[in-house]
Amino acid sequence: MSAFHFDGLVWHWPIAIYLFLAGLSAGAVFFxxxxxxxxxxxxxxxxxxxxxxxxxxxxxxxxGLGILVMDLTKPLAFWKxxxxxxxxxxxSMGVLVLLAYQVVLFAWIGSVFSSPIQQWxxxxxxxxxxxxxxxARHEDVITxxxxxxxxxxxxxxxxxxxxxxxxxxxxxxxxxxxxLISGLSSGAAATLLGGVLMRGNPNGVEVRFIHRIEIPMIxxxxxxxxxxxxxxILSGGQSEVAALNAIGEGFWGWIFWGGVVGVGLxxxxxxxxxxxxxSDRKFAxxxxxxxxxxxxxxxxxxxxxxxxxxxxx
Amino acid sequence: MSVYTxxxxxxxxxxxxxxxxxxxxVHDENLCIGCNACEDACREVNHVPYGVTRxxxxxxxxxxxYPDQSYRFIRHSCQHCEAAPCVKVCPTGAAYIxxxxxxxxxxxxxxxxxQYCIAACPYQIRFINPETKVADKCDxxxxxxxxxxxxxxxxxxxxxxxxxxxxLKDPDSALxxxxxxxxxxxxxxxxxxxxxxxxxxxxxxEIVL
Numbered sequence: 021m022s023a024f025h026f027d028g029l030v031w032h033w034p035i036a037i038y039l040f041l042a043g044l045s046a047g048a049v050f051f052x053x054x055x056x057x058x059x060x061x062x063x064x065x066x067x068x069x070x071x072x073x074x075x076x077x078x079x080x081x082x083x084g085l086g087i088l089v090m091d092l093t094k095p096l097a098f099w100k101x102x103x104x105x106x107x108x109x110x111x112s113m114g115v116l117v118l119l120a121y122q123v124v125l126f127a128w129i130g131s132v133f134s135s136p137i138q139q140w141x142x143x144x145x146x147x148x149x150x151x152x153x154x155x156a157r158h159e160d161v162i163t164x165x166x167x168x169x170x171x172x173x174x175x176x177x178x179x180x181x182x183x184x185x186x187x188x189x190x191x192x193x194x195x196x197x198x199x200l201i202s203g204l205s206s207g208a209a210a211t212l213l214g215g216v217l218m219r220g221n222p223n224g225v226e227v228r229f230i231h232r233i234e235i236p237m238i239x240x241x242x243x244x245x246x247x248x249x250x251x252x253i254l255s256g257g258q259s260e261v262a263a264l265n266a267i268g269e270g271f272w273g274w275i276f277w278g279g280v281v282g283v284g285l286x287x288x289x290x291x292x293x294x295x296x297x298x299s300d301r302k303f304a305x306x307x308x309x310x311x312x313x314x315x316x317x318x319x320x321x322x323x324x325x326x327x328x329x330x331x332x333x
Numbered sequence: 334m335s336v337y338t339x340x341x342x343x344x345x346x347x348x349x350x351x352x353x354x355x356x357x358x359v360h361d362e363n364l365c366i367g368c369n370a371c372e373d374a375c376r377e378v379n380h381v382p383y384g385v386t387r388x389x390x391x392x393x394x395x396x397x398x399y400p401d402q403s404y405r406f407i408r409h410s411c412q413h414c415e416a417a418p419c420v421k422v423c424p425t426g427a428a429y430i431x432x433x434x435x436x437x438x439x440x441x442x443x444x445x446x447x448q449y450c451i452a453a454c455p456y457q458i459r460f461i462n463p464e465t466k467v468a469d470k471c472d473x474x475x476x477x478x479x480x481x482x483x484x485x486x487x488x489x490x491x492x493x494x495x496x497x498x499x500x501l502k503d504p505d506s507a508l509x510x511x512x513x514x515x516x517x518x519x520x521x522x523x524x525x526x527x528x529x530x531x532x533x534x535x536x537x538x539e540i541v542l
Contacts, residue, residue: 030452093446093466100445104425111449112424185418185524186455332457 023271028332034091036321039177040206041084042118043199043317046174047207048073048080048214049125051230053163053170056132059229065133069226072214073207074129080210081122081173110183114176121169128166131155174200181328188259189266190328194248201241202317208234209288209313216306223301231292231301234313238289245280262331272327275319284316355435355501355529356473358488359511360408362535364495367392367406374490378477385460387411387471388487396539403537408496411458411471412520412528413437419450419459419468428468435501435529436475441467455521456528473498501529 024033052073056064064070089098102119106112130137134156141149155162178196185191208230216222252263267276291309295301367390375381375388387410394404414420417437419428427443428450430436444467451459451468462469474485483489488496499508517531 028457030448093448093461094444097445100425100443101447104443106424106426108421109424109449111422111447115424183422184453185526186453186457186521329452332455 023326026330029326029329031325031329032091033322033325034087036318036325038084038088038091039180039199039325040318040321041080041087042177043174043203043321044206044210044314045077045081045084045125046121046170047204048211049077049128049166049207050170050174050204051208051211051233052077053128053167054233055226055229057163059225065136067215067226068218068220069211069215069224069230070132072218072220073211074133076210076214077125077207078122078129081118081125085118110176110179114173114180117169117172117176121166121173124162124166124169127155128159128162131159131162171200174203177203181324184328186332187262187328188255188257189252189262189331190324192248192252194244194251195324198241198244198248201237201244202320205234205237205241206314206317208237209310209317212306213310213314216303216310222303222306227301227306231295235289235292235296238285238292242285242289245285258331262327265331266323266327272323275323279319280316280323283312284319288313288316351502352433353500353502354433356413356498357435357501357508357512357529357531358413358473358485359497359508359515359517359531359533361495361497361511361515361533362406362538363533364493365390365406365408365491366493366495367404368492370490370492371408371487371496374486375471375474378474378486381469382462382464384463385469387458387469393538396537403535405535405538408530408532409456409458410530411437412456412526412530413471413473415527415529416525418453418455418524418526422449422453424449431475434473434475434479436473437470438472438475439468439470441465444468455524455526 052064052070055067055070055073060067060070089095092098101112101115105116130152134152137152138149143149175196178199181190181199182192182195212227212230215226220226249263249267252259254260267273288309291305291312295305295309369390372386372388372390376383376386379387381387389409391407391409392404393407395402396405397403413436415435417428417430420430420437423429424447425443425445427440427445429438429440431438446461446466446468448461448468451457451461459468459470461467473479474483474487478485478489485496485498488498497508497511499506501508503509512531515533517533519528519531522528
């Protein structure tokens, strides 16, 4: 039995990447909306950070779905998931959320960036122009719906795994919350990284705003991770065995303590606290902190997916 | 009236009409000799490719001192759960419970191969058929033997009559008589899946704490 190949393994790393990208997309959009609502208002479309989120969110969710379709044993039959629905299936309901999310996501991008796009169009394509004006008029409704959909998408990836009753590590009520919060923080990190790469000011109002939310978010994530494993251990029986196997010695134990806890949570938290007291933020600080968060969340997805499937009752 | 009396049994099936038919199976580990005739018969009748199987007999042992040694044979195949996790999670309804017979079946046309059912099955008996690329498993020979009025291939092939197949709702059936005369167990009942594959535990096997 090796870390990546063992009896009972059904879902491999492509699924972990999909789980990562879906959460990242939801998080990026969530923070772009927060930035616009609390800080930037009508000038949001000028911010490199909002622009980065508007690119990252659709690309990430589409790439994730592409990976998912390629991972089917019958990729050409993927459309059947869009036609047939089973209300008791988490995946089926997730497909609905993903569909609605993508439509509303593009509508939101259209509404937020309507004035630059209109300028660029210059009366060409009157139909598109009219559509953009319509979207811009209903921006508040679109934004509200998108907040709900992005949070649903962030939690859905956790519910997808927690529905697997045969695996005590996955069949855990804390998992959807843990995935939601870590997905949001990966989205925040991606927005920051994309923003500074697009020449956004690393000491700007956007970075300060996101960093202020990131500190409590990392603390909540640590608390959820703690609850997740203590809950399993206190449940006893197979749950306890599963939890201790996952975070004990061995390859995945190293990934958990070194990658998830060390690189993904402790270092970003330390950097964030340090940047809070030092007055000046530089490109490298922001980029490195964000990269560490992203690596941590990607490792968390792989860790949960693999150790979860190792522990069939 | 207490509120509890109107609460349904957890995950009870809610089919309105009673077809009077609900298939189940007993595997008597004391009669089983581990000859694998069931596996071969299943493969032949249901055209199951090599490398995968719908039914597997797992051998453990030997127990006891020579010459008084014995083995334990456990059948691993679809348990045809009343509250089947695979049916619950299948996004397209490709995994379904046949209301008429209680058989957990697969609609091959609907399956896209997401493998959610394989991950969800606590008994780990589902697999992707390498030829059809569809989630596959035991269906009590519904499409082959039962449709011709025959017993499942594994039951007919068993030389020691270790397998008893029949209608759970018929009190005169050999199945119900076996269930009432022998102590049986089912795997992982604590998960609430209510499997319909019953086992008679071997007398000679080890005792595990």
